[in-house]
Amino acid sequence: MNSRKIQSFCEEYGIDRKQTNCLKWDCLQERFGNKDLLPMWIADMEFKAPKATREAMIERIEHGVFGYTCIPDSYYDAYFEWQNSRYGVGLKKEWIRFSQGVVQAFYAMIDLFTEQGDSVLFLTPVYYPFFNAVKDQKRHLVTLELDSEKGNYTLDFEEFERKIVEEKVKLFIQCSPHNPVGKVWTKEELTEIARICKKHDVFIVSDEIHQDILKKGVQFTSALNLDASYFNKLIVLNAPSKTFNLACLLHAHIVIPNKQLRAQFDAYANIHLKSEPSLMGVIATEASYRGGKEWLDGLLEVIDANFDYLEETLALKAPQIVLSNRQGTYLAWLDLSAYVEPKQLKEFIQDKCGLAVDFGSWFSPNTKGFVRLNLATKPEYVQQAVNKIVENLQK
Ligand SMILES: Cc1ncc(COP(=O)(O)O)c(C=O)c1O
Structure with missing residues (x-):
């Protein structure tokens, strides 16, 4: 992992999307009933497109x-x-x-x-x-x-x-x-x-x-x-x-x-x-x-580093969460059912952790205890989201 490259990518392309009519950030009230959640849902990014674009x-x-x-x-x-x-x-x-x-x-x-x-x-x-x-x-x-x-x-x-x-x-x-x-x-x-x-x-x-x-x-x-x-x-x-x-x-x-x-x-x-x-x-x-090739190289480093952070933190602090072996996509797929009853998942993720995620039940009736997190974002948001999950599991 090249942390200097990651930092410079985030500095150059990272952006605050609030109040830009952004579905991910500005429609939280409408979609999740709470405008103050940290959005880790939907598949787009907090990064500007390449300069050449x-x-x-x-x-x-x-x-x-x-x-x-x-x-x-x-x-x-x-x-x-x-x-x-x-x-x-x-x-x-x-x-x-x-x-x-x-x-x-x-x-x-x-x-x-x-x-x-x-x-x-x-x-x-x-x-x-x-x-x-x-x-x-x-x-x-x-x-x-x-x-x-x-x-x-x-x-x-x-x-x-x-x-x-x-x-x-x-x-x-x-x-x-x-x-x-x-x-x-x-x-x-x-x-x-x-x-x-x-x-x-x-x-x-x-x-x-x-x-x-x-x-x-x-x-x-x-x-x-x-x-x-x-x-x-x-x-x-x-x-x-x-x-x-x-x-x-x-x-x-x-x-x-x-x-x-x-x-x-x-x-x-x-x-x-x-x-x-x-x-x-x-x-x-x-x-x-x-x-956009160089830009994409930078983006992939950020996503891999975000995944590594997630994987390492969960292994240490919530080892029974089953994390999918991500080979592609910028999405992380987590099974929380060892810790949280599927019925309580929404309350746990939204009310306790303050996160907006894609819920497992949206992807299959058999994955009600899962959540999907979007990793194509600034490392600080991934860190915040992961830490909220593990802290609240430990409570
Ligand atoms: C598998 C898959 N297909 C299609 C889309 C969306 O495609 P589009 O925005 O071009 O309609 C997504 C978006 O997340 C996706 O994950």
């Missing part, structure tokens, strides 16, 4: 025209170079479509590739809008809980195949890396998932929004790294928004390698997703991919 946006603002726009070749070059140099993913321009966000995109994929009543599967605990996307669109929800052993999460492939067959699953949504448990799927695991899905003719929608947030030494594998024979029913969703803190620029990629699926998507988009790409999203994304 902001400069490119300012230049466009100074230009002063925000009319209809096209996406330059330089955009694709920057995006493809990012994917290729970091992950060995080879993209083609004709594969790429745009949406205003990954959530919008997976809602659309379910709508397009399944009918009402069809079964859609995902692995829990998971990012809670997956549940809404299936239920809101009147599809049949099928979930499979990941197995966990001391914070290590694995998939029971036999059970996965059994669910697919028994429930006649049509579409599987993969969360890769997996929010909230922080698992980065290996190539072997992804291949086995793809093999089973192919065998049973199941679409895979792979949400790879967290792909760039990796613990030091961990390698990310995209579904697009798999053999092309698995591409016939594959859609990959990725975006610069988690990586560079750009969520409200409303810009994400839908990658569709198969020509026939692309034609289906285009016909669908023509009716249901009629909008231009986000101008500022395009500008910020290209600039981030070109000039």
Whole structure:
């Protein structure tokens, strides 16, 4: 850990977001019933975007025209170079479509590739809008809980195949890396998932929004790294928004390698997703991919250091809290059930510790004793949050 680098990153980019119409800080009363909580919830950061990103946006603002726009070749070059140099993913321009966000995109994929009543599967605990996307669109929800052993999460492939067959699953949504448990799927695991899905003719929608947030030494594998024979029913969703803190620029990629699926998507988009790409999203994304590498290195150091602090403090002061083995994402997933009754968790976290968190019950009915903490923030906030938890457990 390089503490000087962490300090200088936080000094240069750390920012107070209060009273900026910030959902995380300014809507605590509305969301949690208490405006004075320390917000450790929702997945964005207390860090400004890279300098190169902001400069490119300012230049466009100074230009002063925000009319209809096209996406330059330089955009694709920057995006493809990012994917290729970091992950060995080879993209083609004709594969790429745009949406205003990954959530919008997976809602659309379910709508397009399944009918009402069809079964859609995902692995829990998971990012809670997956549940809404299936239920809101009147599809049949099928979930499979990941197995966990001391914070290590694995998939029971036999059970996965059994669910697919028994429930006649049509579409599987993969969360890769997996929010909230922080698992980065290996190539072997992804291949086995793809093999089973192919065998049973199941679409895979792979949400790879967290792909760039990796613990030091961990390698990310995209579904697009798999053999092309698995591409016939594959859609990959990725975006610069988690990586560079750009969520409200409303810009994400839908990658569709198969020509026939692309034609289906285009016909669908023509009716249901009629909008231009986000101008500022395009500008910020290209600039981030070109000039944001060093910034990202700094950010990842901060996240790793925050996780280390959390892990060490819990090991010392609350050793029965089970902390997930985070390989990716900036999220920490904690099982507090050895200390706090799930029924009392809200009272403990909010009233005693003064924290706003994402509660485990939002991610799975089986994780009511868990909380998710966001580590993409200033170390002092993580320290404050962790210390509040351990102090109150000791009381
Ligand atoms: C797995 C996952 N998918 C999608 C999103 C949100 O995507 P967007 O803001 O592009 O709709 C998040 C945000 O936390 C996420 O964790």
